[in-house]
Amino acid sequence: MRLSQYLITTSKEAPTEAKCISHKLMLRAGLIMRFAAGVYSYLPLGYRVLAKVTSIIEEEMNQVGAHQLLLPFVQPAELWKKSGRWENYGEELLRFKDRKKADFVLGPTHEEMITQLAKHQINSYKRLPLVVYQIQTKFRDEPRARGGVIRTREFLMKDAYSFCQSEKELMIIYEKMKQVYERIFSRCGLNYRLVEADTGPIGGKRSDEFIVLAPLGEDRIMECEECEYVAKLEPGRDFQPTVIGDIGFPASGDRCPLCKSKIRIKRGIEVGHLFWLGEKYSRSLQATFLDRMGKEKYFVMGCYGIGVSRLLAAIIEQNYDEEGIIWPKEIAPFQAVVIATSPEVFKVAEEIYLQLKNGGLDILWDDRDLNAGVKFNDADLVGIPLKIIIGNTFLKESRIEIKTRREKTTVKVKKDAVFQKMKELVQQNAK
């Protein structure tokens, strides 16, 4: 991609409305644009990142045999009335009428839809267990959006749903999904914790959350300094504070309920959530299958969400420096950028760009007629992992420099060795 022809505007200053790091950087790097409170568009560069994250999720989900599908965003109210959530979901559920005055909602989640789908598409135990998922827009009319893309009203979510014959079978799937999530979040370069949580309006017997550690996170977790104990900080959770008379919230320095060592309170951003739904939705929507004995049974369900757009912000919160974003290699919008520092090496830069591009690398060429400093700064702000620099070093020693964004190390190679070296670097970067 030639940068001169790419739709991107970077800026030195972030709009006043942005307060947190990821929000500022996403605006400065030209990844997103706001249209209303909690309603964002993704510009080409941001969309590229979103697409990379999406493909990691798809790869890992497909790997374990989950099937991708797409449910409607606009949903008839009928099913919500059946499940009881038309009354219970509250104002977060955006309701409206079509021209025939029929009630509809903008989907904040898709349990009703998927259960209805299963009811019609799955008749026999022979198809079970089954996991389906989609990556799609959700709308929740939150009272307050915040932190750029961290908490929005419209957002992109991966939601998966499992259908099983029994709780025993669900147990196996539920654990499998945990493992899938661990692989996804690791590939996204995240430092996270898995914690038990309350089920909220989704309901069900149990739920677990993946929390990305970040100081500005909305959620608090407590973590034991010694043993494995980690839990979400919520009212009513199994904890006895040592300081009596306090309101029942533990504090850093209190004792672990398991091993009595000290615990620490940390903040984080919820990026993934697993729910053990059981028969909650299959019963209310009468979704059944025939078991081995020819007996009609309710599906035993689970659901598994990942906030895809929020994930971008979470990744940035853990991967940045003074210069800007440091995308993990797999997620970066481009693997490398070619930079010529002066017009006399422009031609060489073009050759290298074409060679690398035709060689299958995901590469950007900064062919703009600007000073080198601007190009370096933009590349760093946007977070491109590798810079291929053609300049003084090329004129003096006939070598091309490859500089890494994160470690800031440089290697120099001859022109005809660039492709080979880049392949190595990209390979090792992909883990």
Place this chain on the structure above:
RNA sequence: CGGGAUGUAGCGCAGCCUGGUUUAGCGCGCCUGCUUCGGGAGCAGGAGGUCGUGGGUUCGAAUCCCACCAUCCCGACCA
């Protein structure tokens, strides 16, 4: 929804307190030309504004008053 703040060019700001030399400025960015070229270059020229919206006070309002709207932050809330 409670508390706090902000709204002036694409972005960052000044001007408002004390109404009138302000034709509403400055920096960045943008457009044209020339020069420059390894970490946000220089010179010259140029485009871009219903001062959030509506009402009021006044001879006169970006500036004072009222209402509304929008956005952000803290809280409540929250897959």
